[in-house]
Amino acid sequence: RRIGITGVPGAGKSTSIDVFGLHVLRDGGKLAVLAIDPSSERTKGSILGDKTRMEKLSQHPDAFIRPSPSAGSLGGVARKTRETIVLCEAAGYNNIFVETVGVGQSETAVHSMVDFFLLIQLAGTGDELQGIKRGIMEMADGIVINKADGDNVDRARLAQAQFRSALHLFPPTMSGWIPEVLCYSGYYDLGIAEVWEMIDRYFKFVKDNGYFERKRQEQARYWMYETINEQLRNHFYSNPEVERLLIEKENRVLSNVQSSFTAARDVLDYYFTQK
Ligand SMILES: Nc1nc2c(ncn2[C@@H]2O[C@H](COP(=O)(O)OP(=O)(O)OP(=O)(O)O)[C@@H](O)[C@H]2O)c(=O)[nH]1
Numbered sequence: 644r645r646i647g648i649t650g651v652p653g654a655g656k657s658t659s660i661d662v663f664g665l666h667v668l669r670d671g672g673k674l675a676v677l678a679i680d681p682s683s684e685r686t687k688g689s690i691l692g693d694k695t696r697m698e699k700l701s702q703h704p705d706a707f708i709r710p711s712p713s714a715g716s717l718g719g720v721a722r723k724t725r726e727t728i729v730l731c732e733a734a735g736y737n738n739i740f741v742e743t744v745g746v747g748q749s750e751t752a753v754h755s756m757v758d759f760f761l762l763i764q765l766a767g768t769g770d771e772l773q774g775i776k777r778g779i780m781e782m783a784d785g786i787v788i789n790k791a792d793g794d795n796v797d798r799a800r801l802a803q804a805q806f807r808s809a810l811h812l813f814p815p816t817m818s819g820w821i822p823e824v825l826c827y828s829g830y831y832d833l834g835i836a837e838v839w840e841m842i843d844r845y846f847k848f849v850k851d852n853g854y855f856e857r858k859r860q861e862q863a864r865y866w867m868y869e870t871i872n873e874q875l876r877n878h879f880y881s882n883p884e885v886e887r888l889l890i891e892k893e894n895r896v897l898s899n900v901q902s903s904f905t906a907a908r909d910v911l912d913y914y915f916t917q918k
């Protein structure tokens with residue numbers, strides 16, 4: 644099972660992954676936790692921070708936590724994460740969590756490599772729905788409201804109702820699954836079993852209707868082309884003569900001496916006819 648977990652910084656991803664991880668490992672098997680955001684893009688998701696937030700899981704013999712890559716473009720990191728999923732599965736890791744901070748393009752990349760996309764939200768000031776990017780909500784198979792504990796429980800329930808009604812406004816999902824909204828507390832270990840029952844229901848649903856297999860195939864094809872595209876782009880842009888030509892042509896375009904299209908054609912002509 645490949646599960647994407649997203650949420651803004653401070654939503655409680657690391658704390659939750661610790662308890663979610665222990666929960667899935669109760670049934671045996673192995674779990675790999677991968678992160679997709681290069682750590683420079685993360686506010687405080689340092690390796691040290693993650694290890695202390697995932698205290699129990701980081702000591703579990705059947706869990707592997709891969710530190711966030713410290714550098715690299717999102718595209719490159721995403722491709723390597725996708726490759727790491729395949730590698731971990733070959734090594735017997737039957738549960739994969741891919742974590743991402745839900746504040747950029749990274750959630751789209753994660754969505755293209757997981758079976759289930761879990762969005763962690765917080766109850767806020769009452770107008771939280773305003774700030775939520777529609778795109779992320781549309782990708783979510785489950786929305787879970789964290790920190791439903793202490794005097795935050797009522798606000799979490801209110802947010803749950805708001806999310807449920809907001810979801811009605813979205814077009815039906817490709818899988819036919821209706822995303823669910825639940826409350827839980829990662830820190831106090833409340834409602835974790837219910838979150839996992841939802842995920843179990845999802846997997847049964849998409850395996851029965853064939854969507855699981857179809858989506859995996861689409862993802863496999865996507866990553867084949869994505870890898871080709873990335874390599875082609877790198878090969879082109881790292882050619883020294885192309886680099887030189889690009890600067891020259893860019894200047895000509897900027898000073899209106901040449902059109903964008905003929906400039907592009909000149910560079911491509913050079914690239915395709917060299918050697
Ligand atoms: N009350 C309460 N606090 C929580 C809960 N889960 C996490 N927190 C606290 O919220 C803060 C952020 O939690 P993290 O797990 O580090 O959040 P994160 O999403 O991994 O954050 P980044 O790694 O910065 O993206 C910490 O101080 C946690 O102790 C919860 O269920 N209830």
Ligand SMILES: [Mg+2]
Pocket residue numbers: 656657658688693696
């Ligand atoms: Mg974290």
